[in-house]
Amino acid sequence: MSIDKDKIKHISKLARISIDSKKSDLLAKDLTSIFKFIEQLNELNTDKVEPLSSILNTPLRSREDKIDDGKIREKILKNSPKNNEEFFVVPKVIE
Amino acid sequence: MSEIIKKDLSEIIELIKKKEIKSEELTNLYIDKVNKSKKLNSYITTCFENAIQKAKEFDRKPNINSLLPGIPLAVKDLFCTDGFKTTAGSKMLKNFIPKYESTITENLWKEGAILLGKLNCDEYAMGSSNETSYFGNVINPIAENTVPGGSSGGSASALAANLTPATIGTDTGGSIRQPASFTGTVGLKPTYGLCSRWGIVAFASSLDQAGPMTKSVKDCSIMLEAMAGFDKKDSTSIEKKKENYSKNLKTDIKGLKIGIPKEYRVENMPKEIDELWNKGKNILKDLGADIIDISLPHTKYALPTYYIVAPAEASSNLARYDGVKYGYRSSKGNDLIEMYENTRSEGFGDEVKRRILIGTYVLSSGYYDAYYLKAQKVRQLIKKDFDENFGKVDAILTPSTPSSAFKIGEKTNDPISMYLNDIFTVPVNLAGLPAISVPAGLDKKGYPLGLQLIGKTLDEQNILNVAYAFEKNCNFKNEIKNWWL
Numbered sequence: 001m002s003i004d005k006d007k008i009k010h011i012s013k014l015a016r017i018s019i020d021s022k023k024s025d026l027l028a029k030d031l032t033s034i035f036k037f038i039e040q041l042n043e044l045n046t047d048k049v050e051p052l053s054s055i056l057n058t059p060l061r062s063r064e065d066k067i068d069d070g071k072i073r074e075k076i077l078k079n080s081p082k083n084n085e086e087f088f089v090v091p092k093v094i095e
Numbered sequence: 096m097s098e099i100i101k102k103d104l105s106e107i108i109e110l111i112k113k114k115e116i117k118s119e120e121l122t123n124l125y126i127d128k129v130n131k132s133k134k135l136n137s138y139i140t141t142c143f144e145n146a147i148q149k150a151k152e153f154d155r156k157p158n159i160n161s162l163l164p165g166i167p168l169a170v171k172d173l174f175c176t177d178g179f180k181t182t183a184g185s186k187m188l189k190n191f192i193p194k195y196e197s198t199i200t201e202n203l204w205k206e207g208a209i210l211l212g213k214l215n216c217d218e219y220a221m222g223s224s225n226e227t228s229y230f231g232n233v234i235n236p237i238a239e240n241t242v243p244g245g246s247s248g249g250s251a252s253a254l255a256a257n258l259t260p261a262t263i264g265t266d267t268g269g270s271i272r273q274p275a276s277f278t279g280t281v282g283l284k285p286t287y288g289l290c291s292r293w294g295i296v297a298f299a300s301s302l303d304q305a306g307p308m309t310k311s312v313k314d315c316s317i318m319l320e321a322m323a324g325f326d327k328k329d330s331t332s333i334e335k336k337k338e339n340y341s342k343n344l345k346t347d348i349k350g351l352k353i354g355i356p357k358e359y360r361v362e363n364m365p366k367e368i369d370e371l372w373n374k375g376k377n378i379l380k381d382l383g384a385d386i387i388d389i390s391l392p393h394t395k396y397a398l399p400t401y402y403i404v405a406p407a408e409a410s411s412n413l414a415r416y417d418g419v420k421y422g423y424r425s426s427k428g429n430d431l432i433e434m435y436e437n438t439r440s441e442g443f444g445d446e447v448k449r450r451i452l453i454g455t456y457v458l459s460s461g462y463y464d465a466y467y468l469k470a471q472k473v474r475q476l477i478k479k480d481f482d483e484n485f486g487k488v489d490a491i492l493t494p495s496t497p498s499s500a501f502k503i504g505e506k507t508n509d510p511i512s513m514y515l516n517d518i519f520t521v522p523v524n525l526a527g528l529p530a531i532s533v534p535a536g537l538d539k540k541g542y543p544l545g546l547q548l549i550g551k552t553l554d555e556q557n558i559l560n561v562a563y564a565f566e567k568n569c570n571f572k573n574e575i576k577n578w579w580l
Contacts, residue, residue, distance in 0.1 A: 037511055
């Protein structure tokens with residue numbers, strides 16, 4: 001699979017990363033060679049193989065839906081790039 | 096006095112227990128050496144004030160029955176440390192100060208260890224040479240301009256240069272074992288689920304595992320004992336009893352069956368690596384182990400599988416960096432979407448962006464089955480290869496890496512050649528198995544090389560024992576010349 005600039009534009013939009021035109025050329029070249037390498041997997045017939053999504057034999061543990069780490073709003077907000085003491089602040093979304 | 100920091104962790108622990116050195120004196124020895132070793136760039140953040148204060152507290156009321164009594168330790172900067180900057184080697188997190196402590200570091204402090212500093216690493220642990228860090232390249236103390244491996248490159252460099260008596264790293268595809276091999280140190284990746292992932296900056300959650308990096312196998316067993324254990328905060332943590340790896344360490348490996356997989360003899364592998372592998376086989380044979388040829392037929396598909404699974408998980412995990420809740424935010428952009436796009440473009444480095452894009456693509460509509468599902472199926476085949484052979488053998492011996500440490504810049508323009516560094520380590524992560532890299536000898540340049548022992552699920556004690564027996568009989572000594580001082 002060859003990856004061109006249009007495809008890079010599409011994926012970077014999905015990934016929410018802006019990519020300039022110069023970088024986009026280089027990425028197209030890199031990703032093309034990486035996908036060529038990845039596509040070795042097509043040599044294998046895997047029609048009858050079950051996909052492996054977790055290495056553990058047991059299902060994931062679930063916990064009770066109970067809040068046990070509240071009252072740390074101040075601490076958490078401290079690390080945000082912009083806040084107004086109570087909330088995270090983002091650029092205006094609704095006119 | 097300065098000779099003390101050259102000693103193994105286990106010897107230093109004995110000195111503390113016998114009251115031959117105080118924790119504060121020991122801590123000062125490391126601080127002094129770290130201050131003189133800035134050229135290696137292995138530390139991102141030093142926590143010296145904290146270390147001295149904690150060391151004094153220890154000396155006032157020493158609890159010598161803990162596993163790591165008053166021992167100063169620097170850790171990879173991927174472990175969240177309460178009140179201390181945790182950057183993951185990224186501009187995105189350059190000012191991030193966690194308000195909580197990772198379970199693994201918490202376990203170390205509970206055993207008496209003291210935080211000395213945070214060690215450089217590839218950005219978000221994505222790299223095999225520590226050249227993707229926002230905080231600059233790390234130098235391997237074995238030679239100038241040489242990479243320490245990655246992604247736990249700062250950990251390996253600091254350890255080999257005696258800037259910490261032991262350390263911890265994380266290993267998603269070889270990030271502990273490959274740098275251990277490149278620096279002549281010991282590195283262990285535990286069974287997936289043995290060490291809690293809680294509070295570790297996430298890369299690829301089905302592969303990430305924390306593990307010890309040390310100067311000897313005995314040290315490794317002590318560190319693993321301190322780190323391992325069930326944690327209800329990690330949904331993939333395995334519920335099992337704690338093991339006394341250090342107490343149960345033994346050199347008797349008579350009758351053990353060691354498998355040699357023929358697929359690990361790859362094209363263009365340097366002659367010295369093949370010779371070392373043979374030397375390893377002979378040492379274990381002389382100790383009474385049975386050497387058995389085995390086949391792991393899907394080995395060559397491990398790396399292509401990894402480069403679908405790991406980027407896919409990374410693209411999901413790194414979606415959280417949006418410039419809103421914590422981390423870097425770009426000042427450019429007219430609306431929320433543009434702010435996201437500019438933040439992620441400016442905050443992430445090239446390798447991280449590359450992997451997010453690969454991951455986004457293989458998970459995108461219309462491509463999921465062809466790539467991600469295919470990779471999960473091949474991952475099953477790779478795991479099955481190991482399962483079938485572990486009926487016949489107790490452990491598997493392979494080289495750790497296909498080459499020794501290389502020069503800075505040598506592989507940065509070709510991602511595939513960089514990725515090939517992990518050819519022998521990646522299959523283990525895909526199968527969730529434990530594996531240890533032990534120093535075995537030098538190549539013709541005089542650079543260290545390691546051998547890898549792969550074990551069954553939760554059979555850490557067994558591979559530690561084989562590694563211990565091997566270490567005692569292989570006569571390898573890591574000579575670091577302190578050329579940077």
